[in-house]
Amino acid sequence: MCYDAVIFDDDGVLTTPTAMDVHRAAVRAAFEEFGADPTTEGVDGIVHGSLTRIRRVCEIHGVDYEAFWPRREAEAAAAQRAAMERGEKTLYDDVSALSDLDRTLAVVSGNQHETVETVLDRFGVADLFDVAYGREPTVEGYRNRKPSPYYLERAVEELGADSNVDVLAADRAGADSAFVRRPHRDGYRLAADPTYEVESLEEVAALC
Known part of the structure; x- marks a missing residue:
């Protein structure tokens, strides 16, 4: 054909x-900007979760979902750029x-x-x-x-x-x-x- x-x-x-540790580090960095320190389960809920799950994790940690999302995306892009620069x-x-x-x-x-x-x-x-x-x-x-x-x-x-x-x-x-x-x-x-x-x-x- x-x-x-x-x-x-x-x-x-x-x-x-992209290594999972890179994704997790990006989520933690985004939460740090809001003074939150999620558990590993919470971090993985953001990395793998549905929008409903992601919203719930934000609520548990008192973080505004709408404000968190663009920070999470920016941190994910920055973390992956750094992984490329490190040759990972x-x-x-x-x-x-x-x-x-x-x-x-x-x-x-x-x-x-x-x-x-x-x-x-x-x-x-x-x-x-x-x-x-x-x-x-x-x-x-x-x-x-x-x-x-x-x-x-x-x-x-x-x-x-x-x-x-x-x-x-x-x-x-x-x-x-x-x-x-x-x-x-x-x-x-x-x-x-x-x-x-x-x-x-x-x-x-x-x-x-």
């Missing part, structure tokens, strides 16, 4: 996943295979848009992609993250083209999907079947 455009996720596809979050070697791919390329990530921009600029791959979307640093932006097809549909519309949440988002947007089974996803079970399952971006390039 011939594809007009190919859309990639960031974490775990273009770059190595890196670009996968096979991203170079995309240089020879004669297709319109885009990035759609559930990460903060600021983090996506940092990835593209720091690793010198911004010119590979015509469109890049990460979530806005708002509650609504978090609500619209994958598996919602919101940002994926925005990218498809802008292009003018005909992981579990990624596969679901593609399915809901009516798009084909390729699941890149990186080593950290060994044994990972998908809730929906991707169109293709591959082990590298070279294989993605070959599909096109």
